[in-house]
Amino acid sequence: MNRIYMDNAATTAISAEALNAMLPCFGQVFGNASSIHSTGRDARKKLEEARRTVAGLLGAKPNEIYFTSGGTESDNWAIKGAAFANRHKGNHIITSQIEHHAVLHTCQWLEKQGFEVTCLPVDEYGLVNPEDVEKAITDKTILISIMAANNEIGTVEPIAEIGKIAKEHKVLFHCDAVQAVGAIHVNVNDWNVDMLSLSAHKFHGPKGVGALYIRTGCKVEQFMHGGAQERGRRATTENLPGIVGLAAAMEKAVNGMEENAVRTMYLRDKLIDGLLKTIPHTRLNGHPMKRLPGNVNISVRFIEGEALLLRLDLAGIAGSSGSACTSGSLDPSHVLLAIGLPHEIAHGSLRLSLSDNNTEEEVDEVLKVLPEIVTSLRNMSPLYEQFLQEEK
Amino acid sequence: MYSEKVMDHFSNPRNVGEIENADGVGLVGNAKCGDIMKMYLKVEDGVIVDVKFKTFGCGAAIATSSMATEMVKGKTLKEALQLTNKAVAEALDGLPPVKMHCSLLAEEAIHAAVEDYMKNHPEAVI
Ligand SMILES: Cc1ncc(COP(=O)(O)O)c(C=O)c1O
């Protein structure tokens, strides 16, 4: 069976470019970038080349790029680091209800350390209102952290507007751009961000490597104490294969973005329109327009997401869901609740996330298979039975 | 994460559907994740001669409903009341710990259907 992978918001397949760039680092270029000898210098050369590439693609300077172990570390470092380094100025942090747990749980931990956190609500599409951000700023506010694009519902936030507000009020602004890099235009100056998180495995790079952009002059505590790597701000011998893979993947993703986005958006819209048309009692979650090119998120009423995912998997299709039954914590996704979905509708949520690897044939196959699976699950749903009786 | 037996009962659930004019119906909800299960019984001489279910829930919930119906079919009401979620889970070669509560739903649905039968048939003795 040909497998159809539509879970690219969770992770992506590594690109040939990234893999080929990495391979020498598992062989000849094995050195420690901090070593004086030529083996070390070869590694250093690759490391700094990667840093220049990443910086160039973000509109940043190379010495503003710090490599990390992924999006989670970048978020943790940015938020905790900025909070503690600026504590003398205040203890108030502003974020939103739909952030990734890497941001939300970090903020919740900071609350226990005496910081105050305002978690802004979003509208029905998942949009943060920049006016709400401005209104929430007090003389104690030291940090704003808002994501560029949401990983579940794909909503793209008004980051440039929020960045402008943060700058006017002289408050540090961190942006989790993990889902945005390679998918939409990202530029640290256009957005006025002071810190920005990204993660390689979301744009066809390797897992376990990411980067944090820290604007020159932005005060952030050191996250890992130890050696003098990353200009003394993040100790540990650099993960050279990962970093080189990140840079190669990012170069390909960002340079090919516009072309890919057109194609991916066409597939996305075909999938959304097809599903909403062929499956009654379905709704689109997230913004119809301000949306990541590859994100499809629908709620199918009267059925539960995990059962839907398992049935799709049996048909060779990989997706994901924000259903309570898939969450481990048995609560539906905080993002779906934040956009106002009642529990039972959050229950039947399905996310299909596309990348440039997906084809129109795959979309057609999903449009053929999914309605049949929904019908079969609805036929065994007591909620559907009840709904049909009430309709009569 | 699921055993082969769970996947079998999930992908080919036994006894899905409704029984018209059922002798006992049990409808229970899962407080934990908000899922719902409905059981229908047909009873003759204290024996469950037919049972059907409908479930709004995860893979484990569907598989445990299916297994539970198989386990009580042809059994007496008394035997059905002794059905435990543990037994259902064991019959499925186990469930992941986070999914044990789903099997509770199956046990409760069967018990609720039997109790409903008893209410409709006060003369019946088990
Ligand atoms: C928006 C967002 N932030 C952070 C992360 C965490 O990234 P990583 O898996 O690299 O730690 C993810 C990935 O799941 C994400 O989608």
Ligand code: FES
């Ligand atoms: S029914 Fe919700 S987790 Fe099983």
